[in-house]
Amino acid sequence: MKRFGPGESVAAILLALAALSPFVLPSQAWIGFAVNAVLISVLAIAWNVTGGFCGQMSFGHAALYGTGAYAAAMLQIRLGLNPYLAAASGVAAGAAMGGLIGALAFRYGLRGSYFALVTLAFAEVLRILASSFEITGAGSGLTLPFKPGLADLQFPDRYAAYLFVLALCIAALAVSAAVKGSRLGSNMIAVRENEEAAGAIGIDAFRVKVIAMTISGAIAGAAGVAYLQIQLFVDAPIAYGSLISVEALLGPIIGGAGTLLGPIIGTIVLHIVGEVVKNGVGGAPGLNLVFYGIVLLLILRFLPNGLMGLAGRLRRPAPAAAAARTAEAR
Amino acid sequence: MLTASGVTKRFGGLVAVNDASLHVKEGSIVALIGPNGAGKTTMFALVAGFLKPNAGTVTFRGTRLDGMAPHRICRLGLTRTFQIVQPFAGLSVRENIACGAHLHHAGRKDALARAAEIAAQVGMERMLDQPAQDLTVAGRKRLELARALATEPKLLLLDEVMAGLIPSEVAQIIPTIRRIRDSGVTILLIEHVMQAVMSLSEEAYVLNQGRIIAHGTPQALVRDPTVIEAYLGHGAAERLHASEAGAALHA
Amino acid sequence: MLGLVVPAILSGLTTGAVYALVALGLTLIYGVLHIINFAHGSLLMAALYVALVLNMRLGLDPYVALPIVVAVFFCAGYLLQRFVVDTFSHGRDANILLVTLALSIIIDNGALYLFTSNTRTVDVPYAFDMIEVGPAFIPLPKVVAFVAALVIAGLLWLVMRHTRLGAAIRAVAIEKRGAELMGIDVKHTYAMCFGIGTACVAAAACLLLPTFYVTPQVGYAFVLVAFTTVVLGGMGSLGGALVAGLLLGVVEALCGLFLGETLGQIGIFAAFILTLLFRPAGLFAPKVA
Numbered sequence A: 001m002k003r004f005g006p007g008e009s010v011a012a013i014l015l016a017l018a019a020l021s022p023f024v025l026p027s028q029a030w031i032g033f034a035v036n037a038v039l040i041s042v043l044a045i046a047w048n049v050t051g052g053f054c055g056q057m058s059f060g061h062a063a064l065y066g067t068g069a070y071a072a073a074m075l076q077i078r079l080g081l082n083p084y085l086a087a088a089s090g091v092a093a094g095a096a097m098g099g100l101i102g103a104l105a106f107r108y109g110l111r112g113s114y115f116a117l118v119t120l121a122f123a124e125v126l127r128i129l130a131s132s133f134e135i136t137g138a139g140s141g142l143t144l145p146f147k148p149g150l151a152d153l154q155f156p157d158r159y160a161a162y163l164f165v166l167a168l169c170i171a172a173l174a175v176s177a178a179v180k181g182s183r184l185g186s187n188m189i190a191v192r193e194n195e196e197a198a199g200a201i202g203i204d205a206f207r208v209k210v211i212a213m214t215i216s217g218a219i220a221g222a223a224g225v226a227y228l229q230i231q232l233f234v235d236a237p238i239a240y241g242s243l244i245s246v247e248a249l250l251g252p253i254i255g256g257a258g259t260l261l262g263p264i265i266g267t268i269v270l271h272i273v274g275e276v277v278k279n280g281v282g283g284a285p286g287l288n289l290v291f292y293g294i295v296l297l298l299i300l301r302f303l304p305n306g307l308m309g310l311a312g313r314l315r316r317p318a319p320a321a322a323a324a325r326t327a328e329a330r
Numbered sequence B: 001m002l003t004a005s006g007v008t009k010r011f012g013g014l015v016a017v018n019d020a021s022l023h024v025k026e027g028s029i030v031a032l033i034g035p036n037g038a039g040k041t042t043m044f045a046l047v048a049g050f051l052k053p054n055a056g057t058v059t060f061r062g063t064r065l066d067g068m069a070p071h072r073i074c075r076l077g078l079t080r081t082f083q084i085v086q087p088f089a090g091l092s093v094r095e096n097i098a099c100g101a102h103l104h105h106a107g108r109k110d111a112l113a114r115a116a117e118i119a120a121q122v123g124m125e126r127m128l129d130q131p132a133q134d135l136t137v138a139g140r141k142r143l144e145l146a147r148a149l150a151t152e153p154k155l156l157l158l159d160e161v162m163a164g165l166i167p168s169e170v171a172q173i174i175p176t177i178r179r180i181r182d183s184g185v186t187i188l189l190i191e192h193v194m195q196a197v198m199s200l201s202e203e204a205y206v207l208n209q210g211r212i213i214a215h216g217t218p219q220a221l222v223r224d225p226t227v228i229e230a231y232l233g234h235g236a237a238e239r240l241h242a243s244e245a246g247a248a249l250h251a
Numbered sequence C: 001m002l003g004l005v006v007p008a009i010l011s012g013l014t015t016g017a018v019y020a021l022v023a024l025g026l027t028l029i030y031g032v033l034h035i036i037n038f039a040h041g042s043l044l045m046a047a048l049y050v051a052l053v054l055n056m057r058l059g060l061d062p063y064v065a066l067p068i069v070v071a072v073f074f075c076a077g078y079l080l081q082r083f084v085v086d087t088f089s090h091g092r093d094a095n096i097l098l099v100t101l102a103l104s105i106i107i108d109n110g111a112l113y114l115f116t117s118n119t120r121t122v123d124v125p126y127a128f129d130m131i132e133v134g135p136a137f138i139p140l141p142k143v144v145a146f147v148a149a150l151v152i153a154g155l156l157w158l159v160m161r162h163t164r165l166g167a168a169i170r171a172v173a174i175e176k177r178g179a180e181l182m183g184i185d186v187k188h189t190y191a192m193c194f195g196i197g198t199a200c201v202a203a204a205a206c207l208l209l210p211t212f213y214v215t216p217q218v219g220y221a222f223v224l225v226a227f228t229t230v231v232l233g234g235m236g237s238l239g240g241a242l243v244a245g246l247l248l249g250v251v252e253a254l255c256g257l258f259l260g261e262t263l264g265q266i267g268i269f270a271a272f273i274l275t276l277l278f279r280p281a282g283l284f285a286p287k288v289a
């Protein structure tokens, strides 16, 4: 059977080195950067389940991420729930929100641009709601009391936080790998490739897509919970803002949608580019994001299958342009 | 095993299938023939759940199918192929077939192993790791067949799996289809290649302008004047007859 | 009560006309290219800044600047479609969506870099002139925006109905291949559409500027409303966008009146999600099968 090709192996080794680098280069700034990059990688892995495996491109993954963060925060602050239980509930809330959005959108057959729009709209509605009501802290957001220690799922220093997000990222990667290597994953890919043909071979596309959104919601919710437990703070623009939705999809698209490691590679490359630019121009706001946009454009132009597509070329001769295949499928 | 009765499908003003009835016996190979635009593909879509009939019923092994979703119909053991092939272009041949095999094999390993077996059945064992998008027309048609077969159907609807193939490829696929039937799969096929219809099926239905106009053995049907007129136009049977008589006279 | 509702409706109509203008551009592009231009709001924001800079540097009144800004943005839109969107997406739908997203990220954050996040406004002498409309007093610039938006919509309609370009656009929208075979230059037509769509937001920007503010994020708010308008009106329908824009302006004004400013926007998004789910072909379309 097909194991990992040379491309995947190289990517995996690079990632392992990157994961270890904070221990070798122990600067606070570097670790802070790494915490953020790995956290967004988790979100990217979540997006990849729906956008990459299942082909349903969401422009509103903040809806899932923010729901995880807000649910965990509200349960701890308003109900005094144990942080671990609250965290688990945050993950569940993310999953439920994913399932709900998926069920509504797919029930009515929304695809392509329409699905992108409806997910975006959900994130936006949640953002406005969260910034309007007292229970979600309205405009000032929610702050967790600082109680460093494992008992409260809080981290005394950035190392501890890094270890936590790293573990979370590995867990998310394991879930994503398990999904991809299962019947469910095969069904998702079939739906992505051709929904009608998938139906003809007994695949319930609606169900598969809703499950994909649910799993994706759980992972994105976990990322939101992790953000909360590390920053001890959420507010609407952070949790439900469009930046999070955009970051969720940039990593997978740049790294290679539908591949296992692509979302992480893409996120890390992007963050490194952003960081380099930021340092180069002395922290002017906006410019790093301009480069995010440029990287995205260049990838779309020159590497339509993302960086992992480049790695894939090590294995077999360049596959025919993806454009040709969609044209031919018609 | 399959009974369609009085099935009608309208697209706006066009009646693509008009009060059509047919019956497929278990273990047989039945052909559905007719000129272009007769409504054959539409009939398949109606049977396999891709379209809802405006009237009429479809029954498969005692279960009403009309109005049921395609994936549920497939799970009952009725699978169709597409005339315009719909491979999962980004996947390899093996992965394509495994997508179908997963219907009855939960494990990835099982499904992939099963895919290899099916590929061998349709003569694709050497193309297993080729990307589907790199296949030739003949390869794609075979893949379409293999993927459907992987769902382990009891009744297989084949929509022009021989269209676009060169005669030697047709000659290869005919025994494949016969072997599939012999392994216990009933087959209903749409085909324009009459040589294939004649050699494969015991029974054929002729569809013309949405109506079933004739039914019988293929050998009888090719001599049926109604059928000839449907294909070649009004008066064709007579002309054909006359020219045959003329040819006989000359000889 | 009525004393508040009627002015709210009138003011809503004036806002709605501008929404409609923004949405007309978006729906025109969608109708022909069948993709959503996520950079639409960013282009609006960029046009607002251009008009602002023309005003601050050259003292040009936004209304005087309108033809210049429209011309510049028409060209920019044409070139963007021809040399960026089309080339960088390889013509694949999903990628077109992503290319326009990338453009919006670049434009938004480029503006943030150049102009910082400070909110800016222009000073025009007529900003607070009021016009009496029935029981309400409406600021003069809003009335101008309302009238001008309707005039531009009318012009657009004339172009679509009575020019070769309009015929070409309609042909490409219906059947791209066929149009191509008839000798229509599809890439040029796409780019013309993108250009006209972008010109619409440029016009909207100049009409908005006297009563509105500019920040690098301002496009985002508008583009979401524009999406809603386009969906509500039926993707690709010009008349639908016009009616839906006016309707949404009123809905927003009324929700704002009864629910407060921030929640007022919820009315729009609720309308958006409900239409997407239940009438994805739009309010005025025959019910989809």
Ligand SMILES: Nc1ncnc2c1ncn2[C@@H]1O[C@H](COP(=O)(O)OP(=O)(O)OP(=O)(O)O)[C@@H](O)[C@H]1O
Pocket (backbone or CB within 6 Å): B011, B014, B016, B034, B035, B036, B037, B038, B039, B040, B041, B042, B043, B083
């Ligand atoms: N979705 C549809 N909407 C409108 N008309 C359709 C649709 N599908 C098929 N038709 C029309 O119905 C008629 C029957 O089409 P169908 O594809 O069933 O014919 P066919 O017998 O399979 O022909 P062929 O031998 O060319 O494959 C044709 O006139 C076709 O144009």
Ligand SMILES: [Mg+2]
Pocket (backbone or CB within 6 Å): B040, B041, B042, B083
């Ligand atoms: Mg057909």
